[in-house]
Each structure stands twice: as C-alpha cells, then as structure tokens.
Amino acid sequence: MMRAWLLPMLFVLTGSLVAAGVFASGKTGQGVLLLLLFVLLAGLNSPLVFPRSIGAVEARRRSAVDGRPIVYWRPGCQFCLRLRFRLGRDAHRAYWVNIWRDPDGAAVVRAANDGNETVPTVVVAGEPFTNPDPGWLREKLSPSA
CATH class of the missing domain: 1.20.5 (Single alpha-helices involved in coiled-coils or other helix-helix interfaces)
Structure with missing residues (x-):
C-alpha cells in the first residue's frame, strides 16, 4: 500500500x-x-485516478461471467496512466488489478511477460496483451462488443 x-x-x-x-x-x-x-x-x-482495484482472483471470476477485460496496472506507470485517460469513461467497464497490492495479479503479469512485471497487461477472453492500443481496448469495452 x-x-x-x-x-x-x-x-x-x-x-x-x-x-x-x-x-x-x-x-x-x-x-x-x-x-x-x-x-x-x-x-x-x-x-x-484509476477505477477501484479488485483482486486478480475476483477479476478472473467476474470476467468469466460477463466477458469484460482485466487490466493489470501499477501506480506511477506512465503507460497505465495513458491507457486510463485514453479510455475515459469506458475505463470503469474493465476490471482493474493493481499488481503492487495483489501478488496473484503480479504472478499473472509475470507469466504473460516472460517473468517481467510489464504493465499495462490486459487479458481479454483469457488471452494477455501487453500495453495494447487504447483504441483497440475501447472497442473491446463497447457494449456491442
């Protein structure tokens, strides 16, 4: 904390x-x-400035139910900040996991990035994407997606 x-x-x-x-x-x-x-x-x-973070286990459970993306982030990360602001009001449609507060989230990020804690890492339908384009993620967050 x-x-x-x-x-x-x-x-x-x-x-x-x-x-x-x-x-x-x-x-x-x-x-x-x-x-x-x-x-x-x-x-x-x-x-x-980020939506309220939840744990990685809870984020995976919720994402399995409704299909929303999971964004793994950490405070001070300029790329996470860029993603957050470019998503605007759509940011609340994703589940946000702070890897500095959640060891399970940090483990997910390391597994997706060859042992590195590279954020933002976004998981969509079980597939991880490292530092994705905000426009691409905004499309995934749209209600019609």
Whole structure:
C-alpha cells in the first residue's frame, strides 16, 4: 500500500520545498503555481485516478461471467496512466488489478511477460496483451462488443 503512494508523496514534498524557496524570494504567485503543478503531478501518479482495484482472483471470476477485460496496472506507470485517460469513461467497464497490492495479479503479469512485471497487461477472453492500443481496448469495452 505504501509503495503506491511513494511517488505522489515525493511530488508533494518536492513541490513544497520548491514553492517554499520561491515564496521566500517574494514571488508568491509563482510559488502557488509551482505548488499546484506538483500537487497535480502527485494526483496523476496516485491510485486515485484509476477505477477501484479488485483482486486478480475476483477479476478472473467476474470476467468469466460477463466477458469484460482485466487490466493489470501499477501506480506511477506512465503507460497505465495513458491507457486510463485514453479510455475515459469506458475505463470503469474493465476490471482493474493493481499488481503492487495483489501478488496473484503480479504472478499473472509475470507469466504473460516472460517473468517481467510489464504493465499495462490486459487479458481479454483469457488471452494477455501487453500495453495494447487504447483504441483497440475501447472497442473491446463497447457494449456491442
């Protein structure tokens, strides 16, 4: 749990220190902007921007019932973030598994990627796809698919 928040906390801490230095030099407006930028970066790299994660076992069970894709991800991954934002509102139609919180999910990813924890790894109908095109996944998530 703590590892997922390490990068966001680092952004907030760094931003606070940089902003404090700017505030000390009398540039309040610049300091506020810098602090807001670092807080925004922290938010974008936090688990908060992703749909609620579930365990790999539960995701496989649910996917077997309704056929929805499973997205294995981890906080701080720029490719996971890109996928999440490119999916937009359709992101909630997939099951999201945080591999840093779920050892079973990490094992699935390693099995699909020659022992590497390469994310995002998406499993559709039992077949894994590493770092798929967001447009392709959006098609798989559409209600008519």
